[in-house]
C-alpha cells in the first residue's frame with residue numbers, strides 16, 4: 001500500500017482552448033487554435049473553419065458549473081485549467097483588458113472554491129492571441145514580453161484572492177517542436193532559423209521569470225511553477241554513443257527546467273549555441289530577471305522514448321509532440337504513444353535529484369476511443385478498464401517515487417472530462433472520467449456521462465491512494 005501525503009492535491013486538468021468553445025463570445029479575440037482545425041498535424045487556415053472542433057469544444061464556457069460539480073463529486077482537491085489570453089486581451093496588445101473575459105474566470109474560480117477545490121491556472125496554454133502571431137510573429141519578437149507582462153499583471157491582481165497555484169507556460173520546451181502552437185510563431189517551421197527559434201525561447205524564459213517576480217510581488221503567498229513536457233529518454237542500445245545521444249536529448253528538455261530553477265543558462269546550451277552559430281541577444285536586465293526562480297516544477301508525462309546515434313534508426317515516432325525513437329520493449333496507445341508507467345517514477349526521481357524542488361504532475365492520461373453503452377440500470381456509461389489500468393499503473397509508480405523520497409505536491413490527470421485533442425484536434429481521442437457526447441462530425445448532444453473510471457478515481461481520492 002502506498003502512502004500519499006496529507007493534503008496531496010488530487011485532481012484533473014484541461015486547457016481553455018480544448019474545452020471552452022464560445023470562441024467569439026463576450027468579446028473574445030481569435031487565438032491561434034481557432035485556425036488550427038487539424039492540430040499540429042495539418043496546416044493552419046486563414047480564418048476559423050467549421051471543421052475546427054475547438055470553436056465549440058465541449059461547451060465548457062456555458063456548462064462549467066455542471067462540470068465542476070461532477071469534479072467535486074469525484075472529490076477533486078484541485079482543478080487545473082488555463083485562462084484564454086484572448087478573452088482578456090482579444091488581440092493581445094490592447095492597453096485595457098476585456099471585463100467580460102475577466103468576469104468569466106471570476107465565476108469559474110468561485111465555482112471551484114464553492115467545493116473546496118483550488119484552481120491551478122496555466123497562464124499560457126497553446127493559445128496565443130492570433131493577432132500577436134500574425135502581427136508580431138509571436139515570441140520571436142521581444143515586444144511579446146511586454147504584452148505578456150500586462151496580461152499577467154492583470155490576472156495576478158484580479159485573482160489574487162482566488163488563485164494560489166500558477167503555471168507560466170504550458171510545456172514551455174515544446175516551442176522547439178511546435179513553434180506556431182506553442183510560441184505563436186507565424187514563420188512556417190521549415191523556414192524558421194534556429195537563431196530566431198532560440199531567441200523566442202529566450203523571450204519566453206525572461207517572460208516566465210518576470211511573471212514569477214510580479215506574481216510574488218502581488219501575492220507573496222502565490223506558488224508559481226514552470227511546466228515542462230517530460231519524455232525520459234533511454235538509450236536504444238548500451239553503446240556509449242547512444243548514451244551520449246540520450247544526454248543531448250535530455251539537455252534540450254532540462255535546459256528549460258535548469259533556467260527556471262537555477263536562474264541562468266547552463267553551460268551545455270552555451271556550447272550548443274556556439275557550435276550552431278546562434279547568438280542570443282540579452283538586454284542588460286535579462287540576467288537579473290532570470291534570477292526569479294520558480295517555487296515548484298510541474299510537468300506532463302505520457303511516455304518515454306529512445307535515442308540512438310545510428311542515423312538509420314533515428315526515424316522519429318509520432319509521440320507527444322517530441323517524437324522520439326520507439327522503444328522495442330513497450331506497447332503503445334492507438335495513437336502510437338508508448339506506455340511506460342515506470343518512466344514516471346524515473347522522471348520524478350530525475351527532476352527531484354536535479355532540482356530538490358517540490359514537483360507537480362499536471363498531466364498524465366490515456367487518449368483512447370471509448371464506446372458509450374447502456375448499463376443494466378439504463379444509465380449510459382463507458383467501461384473504460386483500459387484507462388483505469390493505465391492510470392492505476394502510473395499512480396503506483398508515483399507511490400514508488402514517494403517511497404524514494406521525492407516531494408510531490410499533487411497529480412492532475414489530463415482531460416478529466418473529454419475534450420478536443422491538442423495534437424490531432426480530434427474529439428474521438430478521449431481522456432476523460434466523464435464522457436461528452438460530441439463527435440468529430442459536430443454531431444452529439446453535449447450531454448455528460450460518468451465512465452467506470454469516474455468511480456475508480458473517486459475511490460482513489462477518498463482513500464488518498466490506498467485503493468491503488
Ligand code: BG6
Pocket residue numbers: 015018126170171229300320321363367414420421422423424429
Ligand atoms: C500535452 C498538452 O502535450 O498533451 C495538452 O499540454 C494535450 O494540451 C495533451 O492535450 C495530450 O495531447 P493530445 O494531442 O492527445 O491532446
